[in-house]
Amino acid sequence: MSEKITADHLEGFLGNRRLMEQLAFILEVEKLKTILRRTLLLDRSRVETDAEHTWQLALMAAVLAEHSSEPIDLLRVLKMLLIHDVVEIDAGDTFAYDAVARASQAERELLAADRIFALLPADQAAEFRALWDEFEEKRTSDARFANAMDRFQPLLHNFFTEGGTWHTAGVTEPDVVRRMEPIAIASGTLGDLTERLIALAVEQGFLAPRAEAEPRA
């Protein structure tokens, strides 16, 4: 964080410690606008930022909530989504299909969560950190639905940009099927659509089928 925008510094000239801690957090996580993802915009003009991705997931959750197989609390889902990627400010965006980077990802993200949520007043730090842990653990219906949005959005973008990041060397249909499993767990309807989109992507050459040399499991 810029040295200028700590709660200590802000409190010195603006007062109100609690509000300054909230501002310090808000102004720190603003950096999500500078973290680039691999996902292309639908017009293919560039890749999206983490902030843009996050907005889209929240909007999708609001529009698609009815498709959750289990009851969800949409307010909790939205709060969870709004902060789910803030750890990438320190840890960076880890490409979903990069096994090497993913190995060290969890540790880097935990350190980031420790630092970033602690900027908030203690009660809110605890609330948002718990929501982030819940998202990561995927053990509640709210977390499962939020995770489904996080998988479904890049799927849509890859499909409607005729492949997008699926053209990365080595990504094949079984990788995508595995990566998209959380969608069907959270929503039968969206799971069916996902299956159909993956099949169509292979059919239309947007996604490489299982490599010939690979044994069929």
Place this chain on the structure above:
Amino acid sequence: MSEKITADHLEGFLGNRRLMEQLAFILEVEKLKTILRRTLLLDRSRVETDAEHTWQLALMAAVLAEHSSEPIDLLRVLKMLLIHDVVEIDAGDTFAYDAVARASQAERELLAADRIFALLPADQAAEFRALWDEFEEKRTSDARFANAMDRFQPLLHNFFTEGGTWHTAGVTEPDVVRRMEPIAIASGTLGDLTERLIALAVEQGFLAPRAEAEPRA
């Protein structure tokens, strides 16, 4: 919208009319990632997109809700914020301090709202359109708080980038004071902070004071 991504087209190969209408809306409003605002990122590397701005307002509402002077329903505030700028896909971002563009803004935005929300299934089209109208009319506590976020965010960015869009020719302290009025209406605490930030901005030369020639009203 790209001809490929209408509900009619999607229904043809994916079925499920209701879900396809929801997808058509989601994929249409994704264009908020391509609409540029005047507000600089805090690192001053570029201006923000409407999608990024929208995410930040939603996050701010979640963190700052306790400062609302009246009770608010945070879920309604978040839904309202998530869609408050989608009309800019057709109508463009109108600079807050451009009186000429603002004169035709309301009409352009109404046409955009008519087109864009109608992409959704009828019940959701009605729900989100009503939330958009409510935001515009500023007559409920939820709308007042959402509008306060929409004013407070560029204020923060202009202050912490040492002026930002306030350096645009002709913008002076009274313009900014007037523009920021909705903040104090929604939140005494944030209204006080706004007043202090504006005074400091003038003191530090980030914002031009009232022009000498202008009569003091």
